[in-house]
Amino acid sequence: MVRSSDIRPNEVAVELPAATDAGLLFIGTIRTPWTARPDCPRQGRLDGPVCRIELHPLWLPALDGIEQYERIEVLYWLHQARRDLVRQSPASDGRTRGTFALRSPVRPNPIGSSLVALVGRTPSGLEVRGLDCLDGTPLVDLKPDRCQFTPLPE
Amino acid sequence: MVRSSDIRPNEVAVELPAATDAGLLFIGTIRTPWTARPDCPRQGRLDGPVCRIELHPLWLPALDGIEQYERIEVLYWLHQARRDLVRQSPASDGRTRGTFALRSPVRPNPIGSSLVALVGRTPSGLEVRGLDCLDGTPLVDLKPDRCQFTPLPE
Numbered sequence: 487m488v489r490s491s492d493i494r495p496n497e498v499a500v501e502l503p504a505a506t507d508a509g510l511l512f513i514g515t516i517r518t519p520w521t522a523r524p525d526c527p528r529q530g531r532l533d534g535p536v537c538r539i540e541l542h543p544l545w546l547p548a549l550d551g552i553e554q555y556e557r558i559e560v561l562y563w564l565h566q567a568r569r570d571l572v573r574q575s576p577a578s579d580g581r582t583r584g585t586f587a588l589r590s591p592v593r594p595n596p597i598g599s600s601l602v603a604l605v606g607r608t609p610s611g612l613e614v615r616g617l618d619c620l621d622g623t624p625l626v627d628l629k630p631d632r633c634q635f636t637p638l639p640e
Numbered sequence: 641m642v643r644s645s646d647i648r649p650n651e652v653a654v655e656l657p658a659a660t661d662a663g664l665l666f667i668g669t670i671r672t673p674w675t676a677r678p679d680c681p682r683q684g685r686l687d688g689p690v691c692r693i694e695l696h697p698l699w700l701p702a703l704d705g706i707e708q709y710e711r712i713e714v715l716y717w718l719h720q721a722r723r724d725l726v727r728q729s730p731a732s733d734g735r736t737r738g739t740f741a742l743r744s745p746v747r748p749n750p751i752g753s754s755l756v757a758l759v760g761r762t763p764s765g766l767e768v769r770g771l772d773c774l775d776g777t778p779l780v781d782l783k784p785d786r787c788q789f790t791p792l793p794e
Binding site: 500545547563572583586589597600601629630 | 656661664666706723737748751780
C-alpha cells in the first residue's frame with residue numbers, strides 16, 4: 487500500500503501511548519519480488535510468485551513437521567507502516583473508515599497476516615506462495631492453517 | 641492449553657535473544673468465560689460462547705465500519721505462554737513436533753489468531769463468538785476476514 491507520512495483529508499491520527507506493552511522477536515526475513523510499497527499486491531494470491539521465508543538459524547528446528555500442511559498462516563511486521571491512524575481513507579477521496587474495518591498495513595500494531603501455500607522447505611526456511619509484503623519484511627510467526635490443524639490431545 | 645514452566649520429555653528450549661526488535665501496544669482486553677488455562681477450548685468454535693472484546697477508549701473510533709463484516713480476524717497476546725521452545729510435546733508422550741507445526745500458545749512471539757463471528761457492537765467494543773483464550777487476554781489487532789474484505793482502490 488502506498489502510504490506517505492502525511493495524513494490524507496479526513497484521516498484521524500491519535501497520540502500513541504509512550505510505552506509499549508510487550509516485545510516482539512523478529513524470527514526471520516521474508517524475501518519477495520516487491521521492493522517498493524506501490525509494487526506490492528493489495529492482497530496475496532495463492533497463485534502468486536514464490537517467495538522465500540528465511541528463518542534465523544536459532545528457530546530452524548521449530549519447522550519440523552510443518553511440511554505436512556499445505557496452507558500456513560504467516561505473521562509479519564509491517565515495518566514501514568505508521569501506527570497512529572484510527573480513521574483512514576484508502577482512496578484519498580475524503581471518505582474514511584475505521585482502521586479495524588480495513589486490512590491496511592497502517593494499524594496500532596502493524597502485523598500482517600497471510601494464508602500461504604507451502605511450496606517446499608529449503609535449508610534456511612520455506613518457499614511459499616500467497617504473500618503480499620515488501621522484500622525484507624521481518625517475520626513474526628508461522629502456524630499451520632487453523633482449518634487444517636487438529637489440536638493434539640493434552 | 642495446560643503449560644507448566646517445566647519442560648516435558650524431549651522438548652527443546654533455546655536461549656532467547658536478549659533484546660526484542662519491536663514493541664506491541666495492547667489495545668484492549670478480551671473477556672471470556674475461561675479463567676484457567678485447562679478450561680480453555682483447544683480451538684475456538686463459531687458456535688461457542690459469546691465473548692467480549694473491550695477496546696481502550698483511544699482506539700474505539702477505529703471500529704467504525706467493522707459491523708459490515710460477519711467474520712473478523714482477532715490477534716491477541718498469549719501473556720502466560722513461554723517463548724523459548726522449538727520442539728514441543730503436546731501429548732507429553734515423548735513425541736515432539738516443531739513449534740511452527742503447532743498452534744500451541746508457546747512460540748517465540750505468542751500471538752494467537754482467531755477467526756470469529758461478529759455478534760454485535762457494544763459501547764466499549766464488540767461481542768463475538770469463536771475465541772479460545774483466557775479471560776483478560778490482551779488484544780493486539782482486529783481485521784476484517786481476508787475472505788470477506790475487498791481491498792479499496794488506492
